Amino acid sequence: MNETNLTLHTDKYQINMMYAHWKQGSMNEKVVFEAYFRKLPFGNGYAVFAGLERMVKYISSLAFGDDEIAFLRTQEEQYEEEFFEELRRFRFTGNLFAMQEGTLVFPNEPLFRIEARVFEAQLIETAMLNFMNYQTLIATKASRIQRVAKGDKLLEFGTRRAQEADAAVWGARATYIAGFHATSNMRAGMMFGIPTSGTHAHAWIQGHDSEVEAFRKYAEVMPDHVTLLVDTYDTLKSGVPNAIIIAKELEQRGKKLKGIRLDSGDLAYLSKRARAMLDEAQLPYVKIVASNDLDENIISELKAQGAKIDIWGVGTQLITAFDQPSLGGVYKLVAREKEEGYVPVIKISGNPEKISNPGIKEVFRIINKQTGMAEADYMSLPDESDFPNGEAIKLVDPLHPHMVKKIESYEAIPLLQPIFKNGKLEYRLPSLEEIRSYHQKQMALFWPEYLRKLNPEMYRINFSPAILELRMKLLKQYQH
Ligand SMILES: Nc1ncnc2c1ncn2[C@@H]1O[C@H](COP(=O)(O)OP(=O)(O)OP(=O)(O)O)[C@@H](O)[C@H]1O
Ligand SMILES: O=P(O)(O)OC[C@H]1O[C@H](OP(=O)(O)OP(=O)(O)O)[C@H](O)[C@@H]1O
Numbered sequence: 443m444n445e446t447n448l449t450l451h452t453d454k455y456q457i458n459m460m461y462a463h464w465k466q467g468s469m470n471e472k473v474v475f476e477a478y479f480r481k482l483p484f485g486n487g488y489a490v491f492a493g494l495e496r497m498v499k500y501i502s503s504l505a506f507g508d509d510e511i512a513f514l515r516t517q518e519e520q521y522e523e524e525f526f527e528e529l530r531r532f533r534f535t536g537n538l539f540a541m542q543e544g545t546l547v548f549p550n551e552p553l554f555r556i557e558a559r560v561f562e563a564q565l566i567e568t569a570m571l572n573f574m575n576y577q578t579l580i581a582t583k584a585s586r587i588q589r590v591a592k593g594d595k596l597l598e599f600g601t602r603r604a605q606e607a608d609a610a611v612w613g614a615r616a617t618y619i620a621g622f623h624a625t626s627n628m629r630a631g632m633m634f635g636i637p638t639s640g641t642h643a644h645a646w647i648q649g650h651d652s653e654v655e656a657f658r659k660y661a662e663v664m665p666d667h668v669t670l671l672v673d674t675y676d677t678l679k680s681g682v683p684n685a686i687i688i689a690k691e692l693e694q695r696g697k698k699l700k701g702i703r704l705d706s707g708d709l710a711y712l713s714k715r716a717r718a719m720l721d722e723a724q725l726p727y728v729k730i731v732a733s734n735d736l737d738e739n740i741i742s743e744l745k746a747q748g749a750k751i752d753i754w755g756v757g758t759q760l761i762t763a764f765d766q767p768s769l770g771g772v773y774k775l776v777a778r779e780k781e782e783g784y785v786p787v788i789k790i791s792g793n794p795e796k797i798s799n800p801g802i803k804e805v806f807r808i809i810n811k812q813t814g815m816a817e818a819d820y821m822s823l824p825d826e827s828d829f830p831n832g833e834a835i836k837l838v839d840p841l842h843p844h845m846v847k848k849i850e851s852y853e854a855i856p857l858l859q860p861i862f863k864n865g866k867l868e869y870r871l872p873s874l875e876e877i878r879s880y881h882q883k884q885m886a887l888f889w890p891e892y893l894r895k896l897n898p899e900m901y902r903i904n905f906s907p908a909i910l911e912l913r914m915k916l917l918k919q920y921q922h
């Protein structure tokens with residue numbers, strides 16, 4: 443079995459629908475789906491879009507091979523042989539528009555849009571959401587941590603606790619986009635060019651007769667990259683004093699101890715005491731690394747307590763998005779092709795939040811020319827007169843229509859980029875470094891009020907009057 447073929451990384455109901463479309467002769471009808479999430483994770487004021495690179499690779503390599511067909515044959519006796527022949531011819535021939543990775547994104551705006559034959563659009567829903575939901579979630583969690591670290595070095599340590607191997611490596615990549623500096627996962631380093639970083643474990647100390655001997659042996663062979671884990675027995679009575687002995691021995695060899703790592707206990711107290719001991723020993727250059735179930739709240743709290751920590755190693759809480767394990771992004775049909783062209787469709791729900799926004803939507807980031815800062819995101823239908831063209835625009839809050847904001851002088855930046863056109867890749871995938879620096883520029887467009895960790899201001903997401911009217915019209919149409 444070819445484990446790298448992701449074509450069957452989909453829900454069975456997609457294949458069932460493909461089969462039914464094929465049988466009913468509707469498989470080539472064109473449809474438009476948009477993917478979005480409804481609620482920001484972690485109570486954050488923004489999310490960080492990630493997942494596009496994986497989507498592009500996935501779409502480019504979609505193919506039902508012998509193994510896939512053989513498996514499908516065993517799963518459903520009603521599937522006919524000619525259907526499998528159709529699947530063998532399957533290629534993605536549609537359009538994909540998507541946000542660039544690293545873009546700050548908000549609820550209810552499309553993060554990507556698929557325009558394709560229903561046969562194709564249906565198959566890819568599951569995998570596309572899988573990539574978007576996980577990677578965007580982890581990039582957002584990492585961004586929260588990056589905000590509180592205020593420039594300190596951040597190491598991603600999560601692999602051992604990640605939800606399996608793909609999550610570890612793609613998660614590591616997402617954290618790097620959002621501002622982490624390195625990962626401990628060597629495969630993620632190899633796959634994506636993320637800088638790698640590593641200290642050593644308690645096992646190294648436990649495998650020797652004494653802590654100081656363990657430190658010495660390690661320093662002997664890694665003299666340029668020694669960070670010593672000092673909490674195996676007693677951080678202040680044994681670990682730090684032994685690390686100081688080794689630092690002095692390294693100085694004799696013209697080398698410098700890079701750091702010590704604290705991995706348990708009161709990290710504020712221990713880091714302050716350790717810093718004082720290192721400084722007293724004339725070792726101000728030795729950095730203090732901390733780890734142990736850290737997240738943005740503990741890091742922020744430790745900083746408030748005056749902890750003397752230079753480098754943060756963050757694992758479990760980050761890679762599993764511990765406090766909110768899913769983004770909840772959805773993929774909804776917004777239009778389908780009929781003789782007269784694309785017609786908008788709606789999904790109605792008793793829960794008003796779940797009523798979909800019909801029609802193909804363009805998303806613009808409205809940048810105030812006076813301040814250079816983002817004012818709102820604005821969605822409009824492609825052919826409508828309220829298209830933000832640089833003339834004064836009124837932003838009407840959809841839930842509170844009395845809340846109107848007028849912007850005179852702005853630039854409207856389209857956020858959805860063409861990625862595939864008629865099945866052909868039109869987009870140059872940026873390097874990871876380019877994505878990371880684009881993300882930093884994105885962050886700089888937003889006032890800090892939107893970026894704070896706790897109770898951030900809600901950034902405006904506005905629909906054009908034409909979209910709101912269309913929604914009302916379709917709602918009425920389906921009311922009985
Ligand atoms: N000064 C501090 N203020 C707030 N939280 C802290 C502080 N110091 C450590 N923590 C956090 O408290 C949590 C539990 O720490 P605790 O002291 O119980 O760990 P430990 O039992 O010493 O470590 P381990 O279980 O790994 O041996 C961890 O998430 C840690 O990051
Ligand atoms: O705490 P995290 O944020 O997940 O960071 C990674 C943890 O992994 C290692 O611990 P290890 O697997 O040896 O387990 P333990 O320290 O919890 O005993 C390391 O010492 C960190 O404590």
Ligand SMILES: O=C(O)c1cccnc1
Nearest residue numbers: 599626639640641642755
């Ligand atoms: O390099 C480290 O210190 C490290 C790596 C992974 C997990 N815990 C610690």
